[in-house]
Structure formats: C-alpha cells, structure tokens
Amino acid sequence: MEKIFYTRTGKMALGSRLRMLSSLFTEEAEKIYEQNRIPVRAKWFPVFYMLSQNEEKTITEIAQEIGHSQPSVSRIIREMTAKGLITENKKSGDKRQNRVALSAKGKTLVPRVLEQCADVHNAVEELIREATHDLWEAIEEWEFLLEQQPLSRRVLQQKKIRESSQVRIVNYEPKYKTVFRTLNEAWISQYFEMEAADIRALNHPDKYILNKGGHILVALYEEQPVGVCALIKMDDPDYDYEMAKMAVAPEAQGKNIGKLLADAIIHKAKVLGASRLYLESNTRLKAAINLYYKLGFKKLNNRPSPYKRANIQMALDL
Amino acid sequence: MEKIFYTRTGKMALGSRLRMLSSLFTEEAEKIYEQNRIPVRAKWFPVFYMLSQNEEKTITEIAQEIGHSQPSVSRIIREMTAKGLITENKKSGDKRQNRVALSAKGKTLVPRVLEQCADVHNAVEELIREATHDLWEAIEEWEFLLEQQPLSRRVLQQKKIRESSQVRIVNYEPKYKTVFRTLNEAWISQYFEMEAADIRALNHPDKYILNKGGHILVALYEEQPVGVCALIKMDDPDYDYEMAKMAVAPEAQGKNIGKLLADAIIHKAKVLGASRLYLESNTRLKAAINLYYKLGFKKLNNRPSPYKRANIQMALDL
DNA sequence: TATATTTGCATAACCAGTTATGTAATTAAG
DNA sequence: CTTAATTACATAACTGGTTATGCAAATATA
Numbered sequence: 030m031e032k033i034f035y036t037r038t039g040k041m042a043l044g045s046r047l048r049m050l051s052s053l054f055t056e057e058a059e060k061i062y063e064q065n066r067i068p069v070r071a072k073w074f075p076v077f078y079m080l081s082q083n084e085e086k087t088i089t090e091i092a093q094e095i096g097h098s099q100p101s102v103s104r105i106i107r108e109m110t111a112k113g114l115i116t117e118n119k120k121s122g123d124k125r126q127n128r129v130a131l132s133a134k135g136k137t138l139v140p141r142v143l144e145q146c147a148d149v150h151n152a153v154e155e156l157i158r159e160a161t162h163d164l165w166e167a168i169e170e171w172e173f174l175l176e177q178q179p180l181s182r183r184v185l186q187q188k189k190i191r192e193s194s195q196v197r198i199v200n201y202e203p204k205y206k207t208v209f210r211t212l213n214e215a216w217i218s219q220y221f222e223m224e225a226a227d228i229r230a231l232n233h234p235d236k237y238i239l240n241k242g243g244h245i246l247v248a249l250y251e252e253q254p255v256g257v258c259a260l261i262k263m264d265d266p267d268y269d270y271e272m273a274k275m276a277v278a279p280e281a282q283g284k285n286i287g288k289l290l291a292d293a294i295i296h297k298a299k300v301l302g303a304s305r306l307y308l309e310s311n312t313r314l315k316a317a318i319n320l321y322y323k324l325g326f327k328k329l330n331n332r333p334s335p336y337k338r339a340n341i342q343m344a345l346d347l
Numbered sequence: 348m349e350k351i352f353y354t355r356t357g358k359m360a361l362g363s364r365l366r367m368l369s370s371l372f373t374e375e376a377e378k379i380y381e382q383n384r385i386p387v388r389a390k391w392f393p394v395f396y397m398l399s400q401n402e403e404k405t406i407t408e409i410a411q412e413i414g415h416s417q418p419s420v421s422r423i424i425r426e427m428t429a430k431g432l433i434t435e436n437k438k439s440g441d442k443r444q445n446r447v448a449l450s451a452k453g454k455t456l457v458p459r460v461l462e463q464c465a466d467v468h469n470a471v472e473e474l475i476r477e478a479t480h481d482l483w484e485a486i487e488e489w490e491f492l493l494e495q496q497p498l499s500r501r502v503l504q505q506k507k508i509r510e511s512s513q514v515r516i517v518n519y520e521p522k523y524k525t526v527f528r529t530l531n532e533a534w535i536s537q538y539f540e541m542e543a544a545d546i547r548a549l550n551h552p553d554k555y556i557l558n559k560g561g562h563i564l565v566a567l568y569e570e571q572p573v574g575v576c577a578l579i580k581m582d583d584p585d586y587d588y589e590m591a592k593m594a595v596a597p598e599a600q601g602k603n604i605g606k607l608l609a610d611a612i613i614h615k616a617k618v619l620g621a622s623r624l625y626l627e628s629n630t631r632l633k634a635a636i637n638l639y640y641k642l643g644f645k646k647l648n649n650r651p652s653p654y655k656r657a658n659i660q661m662a663l664d665l
Numbered sequence: 666t667a668t669a670t671t672t673g674c675a676t677a678a679c680c681a682g683t684t685a686t687g688t689a690a691t692t693a694a695g
Numbered sequence: 696c697t698t699a700a701t702t703a704c705a706t707a708a709c710t711g712g713t714t715a716t717g718c719a720a721a722t723a724t725a
Contacts, residue, residue, distance in 0.1 A: 034412060037396075038392075038393075039464070040468045040472060041467050044369060045393070047368055047372060048373075050489060052682090053493060053498075058498075060497075064499060072711065074356075075356075089672085097712080100712090101711080103675060123672095123721070124719085125719070126672095126720095127674065145502070146356065147357075147509070148506045149358065149502050150358045150359055151508075152504070153359075153361055153498075154358060156498075160488045161484075162485035162488050165361065167482040167485045168368055168482070170478045170482075171478065175375075179375055180467075180470060180474075183473065184467050186470070187465075187470045190469075191462070370713095390681070415683095416682075417703080418682090418683080418684085418706080418707095419682060421706090422705095442689080442690060443689070443691070444703060
C-alpha cells in the first residue's frame, strides 16, 4: 500500500494496516513450515497444538479452546484427516460427537512442530527486543481498551465533541419566542398533554419567566436555534430557581446540546448567586433524567407541583 | 479466543491475534458508518476517499494508490455504482480504461464521510494516548523490521542457534575413521572425482594427517558424527596449516555445522601457534566458498596444488 | 412414555480479499 | 503495415475465515 495513502487518511487506515500485517504473518508462517519440510499447513497449527496435548477431543471443544468457529475446525480436521494426521470417530457413548486424536503419523510430527514453534517464539521475542514499541503488549492493551469501550462508542464521543464546538449558547431575545414555544410544545404533546401552566409560560415568557427574575437560554447549531431552556425564579425559600422548559429539536439531538444547555443554565444560576436548583420531570423521559443525574441532581420527596405530568422532582446544590 | 491458548502457544499466536484485532476494527468500522447513517460501506472507504480528491481515475490507478488488487477495486466500483455513487465510463481516448468519478449523489456524501474520518482519527489518537504502548508506531516499526528481514529468515536463524547448541565438536578418534572417509567421499564423488591424494588421506588419516602434526575434528549432532574437518600441517614456510577435507552429512546441513567446524579448526590453529591458514576449493561449491569469505579468508593467486579440482585458493591471517 | 428442546457437527452459503485467466484495445517491433 | 507484446479490466476460481441451516442424537419436560 502506498505510504501516501496512510498519511493522507490518518489513523483511519489502522484497520487495513493491521490486516496487511496479519496477512504478512500468515504468508510467512506458511513459508516457515515449508522451509522446515513439515507437512502441516500453518492454519492447522491451533488444532494440531491442542491435539498434541495428548488427549482426544471433540470438534466443538477444540473450536472453543482455540477460538475458531466450529465449521472452521470441522474443515481443518477434514483436511488433516485427508493427510492421514488424524484418527477420527473414536466413538465414545455419544454418537453425535466426533472424537478426534492425532494419528501415529501425526504424533511423529509433534516434536518437530513444537521445536519450530519455539523458534518462532524466539524470533518474535527477538523482534520485540529489536523494536522500541512492543507490538505484543500493544495488542494486548488495545484488546483490553476496546473491550472497555468499543471503537464505535469512542468515535461517537469524538463526534459529540466536534459538534459541541459548533454549538453556541446565547441569551433569549424576542426573536426566539416562537422557537421557545414550538420546541417545548413538540415534546410535551408527544409524551403528555399541554397543560394550562405550559400554555401560559410558553405564550408569555416575558411575563411569566423573564420579568419575574428568570432567564431563558437558546442553543444555536450552525447559527440556527435548536434548543432552549429556562431558569425560573421560585418563591420557595428552599430553592432559588427551577430549571424547566428544556427542549432540543429532534434533528439536533445526539449532539450533546442538552448537556451544554444545562451546563449553561447551572452556570447562570451560580452567577446569579443561587445555591440550590430545583426541577421536575417525568420518569418516562429517560434521557433527560439520565442527564440530570449526571449533572448531580438528586431525587427528592414530594413537593407540590402545578404539573400533572411531574412524577419526579430533583434538586442540585450549587 | 481463549486467553489460555495464547499463553500456551506463546508468540506463535501473534498472527492470529493480529487477525482478530483487525477483524474487530472492520466490524466496528461498519458500525460507525451505520450509526452516522452514511450509506457507504466501510470497505469502500479507500476508493471513496481517493475519488473524493476530486479528479476522475481509472480502476488500476485507484488500485495502486490504495494498495488493493485491481479486481478488488473493480468490484467495489461495481457495488458503489449499484448504489448510484459513481458515474462510470467517462470515456477519454483509451477505450480500455474505465474512468470513474463520484456521482452528484456521491459528492454530497463527501463532507460527512470526511467528518467521520476525522472523528475516527481523533478517537484512535485518544486511544493511543490512553495506551502505554503505541500500536500505530509498533506496526510501522514492525513493517520496517520485517521488510529488512522477513520472519521466515529470522525463524531460520533461531533454528540454527538452537541446533548449534546441540552440536559438539570433538577430537578425532579411531572410531571416526569410517565417517571421515565416507562423508568426504560423498561430496567429492558427487561434484568431482576421487583423486589419488584423496584416497591416501582418507584411508590413512593417521599416517598422512595426524602423525605429520595435523588434526581432525568431528562434529556430533545428537551424539552422532555428522561432520568432519582436517587441519593439515604444511611444508610451505608461508603457511602453517591447510584447512581441508571438510564435510557435513547432507541430512545435517543447514544446521550451521560447517561454520562451527571451521571456527573450531581456526581456534585449534591459533592454539597451535599458527599465524596463517591456507585452503583450496572449487568455485562450484558455492556454500563453502561463501563460508570461507565470511570467516575472513581472502582469495590468493595460483599456488601449485596436488588436486585437479582445486580452482580457487584462499588464505586467512590469524 | 411421548414430545419438546438442546446439542454436536456436517454442509451450504456468504464475505472480503486474493491470484489466474480471457479479451479487447493499445503500443512496440519487425 | 502487419504481427507481437503489453495494458486495462472484467470475470472466474480460490482462500480462510464466517454465519446460517438441517439432521440425528441426547436430554429435559409434560
């Protein structure tokens, strides 16, 4: 492969580089058996090795132990049988099983294969010593890291980071009045029903939110308003503000906008000197509840609410 | 794959680990396209990327640039065409060529694919930062090291090292008389013809070699004599000894025995206080001549020889 | 004890690549 | 200017793996 291609596509090429390196190894392995005149195919090795550990085994056992699929082992056994390395069907009780073992001819090859195996081991170890970056350790580590969190998840996170950087949170202006109403109407009427308190607040945000000492923030993605959230002054002496009326346009979801809005609202509350935030929601809104937990909100016990849909209430100490 | 299997077979499993890791990447790549709703197969990426660099290209050009075989690109282009991403056959002069380019539909996907490509790049870079062993660098280094000397060569060297350690060089004893004769007869009559001087020396090594102040060393492999070499006292004031009658049994060749014998002979000569060694040979014996050069012997100009087959003469200053 | 489920494995079909092959178009050589 | 060699590419066949499928044997369940 052209080196140029790698450097131009960046780390995206890691997959194909791995493929190339692994196919190089496969080819070389085949050559090694040839040069030692061992009549065993390189790809038989795992099966051969398991059987060299003297006991007879079933196809499925071998497959599990070497991490191949059962049909793959099935075929390798067929090929090895054709070359006379395997005695098949040493039937035990279970007639479904194909208990296989190395034939006499197969057994005579064992020491040579194991010697060669040791040579390969040493050659690889020497390569590792020669290199400054330990490929073996690196693979082990990557297997672990990718098991912790698969590449696809990691890429998704990168996407969110990238898209977050294209989001701007701005203060409410009269031109966002419609957006504030429609975005909220959308999710409320999708999951629940619009209530009197909703209609009041959404139709007259100045009167019911802003003029009472509240605030509204708007999220812009590519300069278009796609999310809103309100910080409403409360009368309750225990709480300073309520975080409410958070809505993100469906087409802009998955871009971390909810989180960015909430962060901005919390920051705003702190700047305003608040020490405790309140919110109410409904457990059907899984993603939202999840976000609130991540922000540090804690569930609290019933407090009267003007909304029928509220079945969970949470608070955050700033 | 069972972790146990790795640890038991040692570094031999490197190939299959690489294969597993690379197939993991392939699967994840497919998922990533899916989760971003990009209607492009992961395996199309290299081709797509090349074409996104705006110019139209021929199949073969693409294949060379991305390092795939031509039929592989041919098929990818067919698949992409079926999905309407490619406009084919933008015919230039050469009617054999299939000049392809992204269609309008294909072009609309370019920014999304490139964005995703950047996300993958960043995700991998973060993984590299997270890991202590740099997989990317390791692969690069291994590609280089294996290009310098392929794995099969390295394994061969390991084999030689292992077998060398099973070789013992011992002094001649009367019981090795037959071996000394037959091993030498074998190669002489295979390549040339036995001459009078050969027959004398091989039948009466005591009289013609040992009693004249010469020595014979024997190489044992698994306690069997498989190689011989003689150090013959010379009359010539310019040279102390001649290294001659070196022979290794065909079945024991490739185990570095020739080298070990020669080293031992040279060492013996030094111990005996010699300062210059002489040998004669024939250029048809490529492997032998090669060995002599490696030992430091230098070609010299004609000196009379009792042997017809001698067409090259060499000397080594100790 | 009859029936449903599970298991072991062979076989088939698929996959993403490869090498080998055939053919038409082009270029080089006589 | 004809013939030979080369080139571009599609197609076929192979490779080393996979998943899907089907069947018979064994086990669990009613």
